[in-house]
């Protein structure tokens with residue numbers, strides 16, 4: 426994993442990049458940067474591991490469906506001035522990949538005039554190129570994510586453990602978003618990289 430190459434590539438695509446040794450330092454940084462505003466949080470084990478919801482709610486209006494499920498919360502996430510997510514994979518060429526079942530997380534990452542998006546990721550999400558990043562997104566992140574909703578998906582069967590590109594009605598892999606750059610009219614998209622294994 427070539428971290429310096431990845432950071433250069435992300436900056437070359439117009440993303441802001443910050444880099445921290447620990448999740449605690451990254452959480453302190455985000456806690457200080459995000460103040461007195463509306464915040465939406467996408468479903469993310471990484472964000473959970475940073476304890477961001479409890480910290481940000483101290484001085485922001487935060488919507489997170491992992492704490493308050495329902496479409497009203499998802500709508501608030503989409504409309505928030507600041508949105509936080511993680512990534513399923515990041516290529517060393519600076520491509521950011523996410524797979525979604527409902528699309529709330531993807532929609533919140535790609536549209537919002539004046540919005541600031543933070544993508545928080547451990548360096549374990551960095552892959553050498555697009556193909557390996559796509560492989561990771563499908564066979565690691567998506568498969569682990571589906572364990573939270575285990576049903577008829579073949580990746581959750583005893584012989585699973587990888588993506589079968591299934592057609593299960595309850596599959597959580599209905600769309601892939603690849604960010605190649607900062608969407609029009611966004612205030613900022615910042616990638617917050619942390620030297621730890623985080624998320625799925």
Ligand code: SF4
Pocket residue numbers: 563567568571578579580581587588589590591592593595596597598
């Ligand atoms: S497409 Fe199907 S098999 Fe592949 S990770 Fe998603 S739910 Fe599992």
